[in-house]
Every structure is written in C-alpha cells, then in structure tokens.
Amino acid sequence: MECYRILIQLLLLSLAIATVHPIYTESKDKLISILCIDSVGEPVVNAIVKIGREGEILYTGVTNSSGFLPKPIPRGIYHIEVESRNRTIYSGMVYAQDDIVKILCEVYKLTIIVNYLDIIPIVNAKITIIDTEYGRIVYSVDKLRIPYGFYIFSAEISTKLPKGVYEVVVESLNSEIGRVALTDNSTIRFTNVVSLDSILFIALLISTIISLILFILTIRR
Amino acid sequence: MVLLEYEAKDTVIHRLNPIAKAVWFACCTILSTLYLEPQPLIILAAQIAMIGYLSKVPWSKLISRAWWAYIGSLLGGYTVSLWITSPEQLWRIPPEYGCKVLLEVTPKGTPIIGYTAITYAGLLWGTTVTMKIALAVTAACILTYTTPISDIVSILGRILPYKASFIVMTGVRFYPVLLERIQGIVDAARSRGWESSYRNPVKKVRSLYTIVFPSIREAILLSERMSLSIESRAFGVKKPTPIKTLALDRSDILFITFISSFTGLLAYMWSVYGFGML
Numbered sequence: 001m002e003c004y005r006i007l008i009q010l011l012l013l014s015l016a017i018a019t020v021h022p023i024y025t026e027s028k029d030k031l032i033s034i035l036c037i038d039s040v041g042e043p044v045v046n047a048i049v050k051i052g053r054e055g056e057i058l059y060t061g062v063t064n065s066s067g068f069l070p071k072p073i074p075r076g077i078y079h080i081e082v083e084s085r086n087r088t089i090y091s092g093m094v095y096a097q098d099d100i101v102k103i104l105c106e107v108y109k110l111t112i113i114v115n116y117l118d119i120i121p122i123v124n125a126k127i128t129i130i131d132t133e134y135g136r137i138v139y140s141v142d143k144l145r146i147p148y149g150f151y152i153f154s155a156e157i158s159t160k161l162p163k164g165v166y167e168v169v170v171e172s173l174n175s176e177i178g179r180v181a182l183t184d185n186s187t188i189r190f191t192n193v194v195s196l197d198s199i200l201f202i203a204l205l206i207s208t209i210i211s212l213i214l215f216i217l218t219i220r221r
Numbered sequence: 222m223v224l225l226e227y228e229a230k231d232t233v234i235h236r237l238n239p240i241a242k243a244v245w246f247a248c249c250t251i252l253s254t255l256y257l258e259p260q261p262l263i264i265l266a267a268q269i270a271m272i273g274y275l276s277k278v279p280w281s282k283l284i285s286r287a288w289w290a291y292i293g294s295l296l297g298g299y300t301v302s303l304w305i306t307s308p309e310q311l312w313r314i315p316p317e318y319g320c321k322v323l324l325e326v327t328p329k330g331t332p333i334i335g336y337t338a339i340t341y342a343g344l345l346w347g348t349t350v351t352m353k354i355a356l357a358v359t360a361a362c363i364l365t366y367t368t369p370i371s372d373i374v375s376i377l378g379r380i381l382p383y384k385a386s387f388i389v390m391t392g393v394r395f396y397p398v399l400l401e402r403i404q405g406i407v408d409a410a411r412s413r414g415w416e417s418s419y420r421n422p423v424k425k426v427r428s429l430y431t432i433v434f435p436s437i438r439e440a441i442l443l444s445e446r447m448s449l450s451i452e453s454r455a456f457g458v459k460k461p462t463p464i465k466t467l468a469l470d471r472s473d474i475l476f477i478t479f480i481s482s483f484t485g486l487l488a489y490m491w492s493v494y495g496f497g498m499l
Contacts, residue, residue, distance in 0.1 A: 204486040211479035
C-alpha cells in the first residue's frame with residue numbers, strides 16, 4: 001500500500017515538473033528562426049546564410065527585408081556562416097534553443113558626406129565604393145541627393161557594408177578618393193569636389209552678399 | 222485694397238525708385254508662392270522685416286489693420302491642411318513621416334468632406350500657407366506705405382493699359398477712404414446713443430440698418446464724386462503725359478541686384494536642392 005502511495009506521489013511530481021520545465025514541454029522538433037542583425041540591431045538584408053553540422057551544409061538561404069531566414073530550423077547545435085557582398089560577416093557555432101536566434105554580423109554603417117568646403121552640398125555626384133581587398137565595386141550611386149530632413153542641407157548617403165577596407169570615389173566636375181577601414185560605424189567627408197550646381201550657387205550667394213553690402217554702404221553715405 | 226496708406230517719410234526705402242520697390246514686391250510674391258515648407262519662409266520673413274525696419278513701418282498700426290488677414294490665413298491654412306493625407310500630395314518628405322496620422326478628424330468614406338486627418342505634412346503645409354499669406358500681406362502693406370499710389374499707377378501703366386491700371390488703383394484706394402467714412406458714420410450714430418450689443422440676432426441685424434444704409438449712400442456719393450472729377454480731367458481722351466520720369470540711380474540698381482540675387486538664390490535652392498519642397 002505504502003509502495004503505491006510513493007509511486008503515485010512520484011508520478012504527480014514528474015507530471016508537475018513536466019508542465020513547468022521547458023525541456024520536457026518542448027518537442028525536439030521545435031522550429032527556431034534565424035535573425036541576422038548588424039552592430040546597431042538593424043536587420044541585415046539579402047545576406048546568404050549557410051547552416052551546417054559536422055562539415056555538411058544542411059540548409060542555405062537568403063535573409064528577407066526583416067533580416068529573417070525564410071525557413072526555420074529544428075532545435076540543435078549548428079555551424080552558421082553568413083555572407084554579404086562576398087564577405088563572411090559571421091562564422092561560428094550556434095546552439096539554436098530559443099524561438100529566435102540572433103546572429104550579430106560584422107556589418108557597419110558607412111555615411112558619405114559630400115559638401116564643397118563643408119558647406120555647399122554637391123548633388124548629382126557619382127559615388128563608387130570599391131572593396132580594396134578584392135578590387136570589386138560593392139556599391140555605387142549615380143546621383144547623390146540631399147536626404148529629407150527639417151534642418152538637413154547636406155548631400156549625403158548611408159550604406160551598410162561588411163567589415164573591411166574600402167575606397168570611396170566621388171566624381172563630379174573633379175573627383176576625390178577616400179579610404180576607410182570599416183571596423184565600426186563610420187562617416188567619411190569629401191570637401192573638395194565641385195559641381196556646376198555648386199559654382200552657380202556660389203555665384204548667386206556672392207552676388208547677394210556683395211549687392212547687399214554695397215547697398216548698405218550707399219545708403220549710409 | 223490698401224491696408225496701410227502712403228506716408229511721406231525720409232527713409233531709405235521711401236527714397237527708392239518705385240520700380241525697385243515693385244521688383245521687391247514681385248520677388249516676395251514669387252518666393253511666397255514657391256514654397257510648401259516653412260524653413261525658407263523664415264529667411265523671406267527676415268528680409269521683409271529688414272525692409273520694414275528700414276522703411277520705419279508702424280508695425281502696431283499694420284497689425285491693427287491687417288489682423289483679420291493674419292487670423293484668416295491661420296484658420297484657412299490649417300483647415301485646408303486636414304486634407305493633406307496622401308503620399309501623392311508630397312514631393313520630398315518620405316510618406317511614412319509625412320502621412321503619419323496624429324489625429325483622425327473624419328474617417329474614410331465620410332460624405333462630401335472625405336477623409337481628413339492631422340498629419341505631419343499637413344501641419345507643415347498649414348504653417349507654410351499661414352506664413353505665405355501673412356508675408357504677402359505684410360509686403361503689400363510695406364509697398365503701399367512707402368510708395369505713393371500715383372507712382373504705382375505709373376508703373377502699372379507701363380505694364381497694363383492706362384485705363385485698366387487706373388481702375389485697379391482707384392479700386393485699391395477706395396477701401397481706406399470708405400472705411401474712414403464708415404467709421405465717421407459709426408461715431409456719429411454712437412453719439413446719438415446707437416448700440417449693437419444685442420444678443421438677439423434679429424435685433425442685432427435691425428440695429429445695423431442705422432450704419433448700413435448711410436454707408437451705402439456714402440459709397441454711392443463717393444463714386445459719383447470720383448466719376449465727376451475724372452470726367453472733369455478729361456480721363457480717357459488720350460494717354461496722360463507722365464509727370465515724373467522713373468530713372469534708376471545707383472542705390473536702386475544695387476537694391477534690384479540684391480533682391481534679384483536673393484530671389485534667384487532661394488529659387489535655385491528650391492529647384493536644385495529641393496529646399497522648401499514638401
């Protein structure tokens with residue numbers, strides 16, 4: 001009789017543990033989502049994710065606009081490699097246990113500012129970013145614009161690139177080259193590039209200032 | 222109509238040639254119609270304030286005469302801004318910011334009115350329209366304060382046919398004269414114990430008869446007197462000989478150069494850099 005009582009108590013205890021502890025509640029087939037993020041927590045888009053185990057690649061996919069891999073994977077330990085713009089931005093072992101596994105990728109934000117004398121925005125300039133290690137163009141823009149903002153009067157553009165050394169070429173009437181070793185979010189400024197727009201802007205600005213000064217001098221006499 | 226009549230003063234702006242002032246007013250009008258965002262209008266406001274300061278405009282008098290235009294622009298601007306809700310109405314501002322609804326006023330499908338809401342773009346647009354109208358009214362007041370009507374007529378006579386320019390300017394001048402006469406009628410009625418502070422709308426309207434009928438009579442008399450004086454001066458027989466020649470001196474040329482460059486600069490910034498585009 002005593003034996004049955006102990007047995008029932010053990011049964012109830014194991015049942016209680018099973019309802020509380022996740023290791024007993026979750027099935028082994030639980031699916032885990034992979035999310036690739038950069039250093040500021042923003043999603044890494046269009047990155048190639050290779051998931052493998054014991055040297056064998058089990059799944060390859062591309063991250064969507066939210067940084068998620070479209071197909072979830074079963075729980076387990078995997079070797080994950082993430083590539084973006086032909087560079088490996090993450091490689092390591094991951095224990096996929098939680099609902100979402102966040103992969104922190106070595107992708108940084110590069111901001112390029114092109115203002116003549118640091119004052120006059122150079123719009124319509126062509127920008128090319130070259131990966132110096134591989135000699136490949138990784139990013140290019142034909143016409144630089146002023147981003148919308150209540151106080152912004154600066155021609156600039158931002159892009160996300162993998163860790164590495166890059167050469168930034170800005171072309172308009174003349175060209176200027178800058179080099180950046182991207183190991184963190186960086187900003188590179190170009191202040192010597194001129195364009196026809198900027199020359200006309202300077203001419204109008206000078207004309208306004210000079211005529212105002214001369215007018216003030218004339219009326220003071 | 223003239224809100225601020227000409228006063229002969231010895232200021233820099235008063236001494237300027239009417240052509241220079243007309244160019245300034247035209248440039249202010251062009252710039253105030255160009256923008257859909259308030260930032261460039263702050264620069265324009267500073268320029269108008271500078272001209273107003275140089276011409277020693279009585280600001281308190283200007284505000285007391287034009288307050289209704291400022292209030293009207295405020296109400297009109299922000300009311301119309303309720304319809305700025307769709308991305309097609311915006312040029313530069315990203316729709317996710319511009320069309321962000323702060324408060325929905327009427328839901329989609331509301332009869333006649335349609336969908337209205339307070340959005341960021343709408344607030345910017347409303348502020349801009351308010352500023353535009355206020356600046357245009359202020360600039361017009363500075364122009365009429367610093368330039369005799371005869372000079373404006375002579376400039377308009379160069380652009381428009383003489384008769385048309387005379388009619389326009391006579392109409393413009395008619396308002397302050399009539400306003401003065403109506404004020405006289407009101408004062409006379411008050412001295413006889415007239416009042417209009419009734420709460421009953423019927424009584425209020427009836428009480429206004431005392432003012433309205435003499436005012437209409439006064440307006441007719443004024444126009445009759447004007448037509449007689451025009452006829453006595455042989456108006457319309459032939460184009461009158463200009464009394465003054467509008468020759469530009471050094472300061473006029475510099476002023477016109479400054480205003481043209483300033484307008485060109487702001488218009489160029491709008492066109493190339495999108496400065497002031499919503």
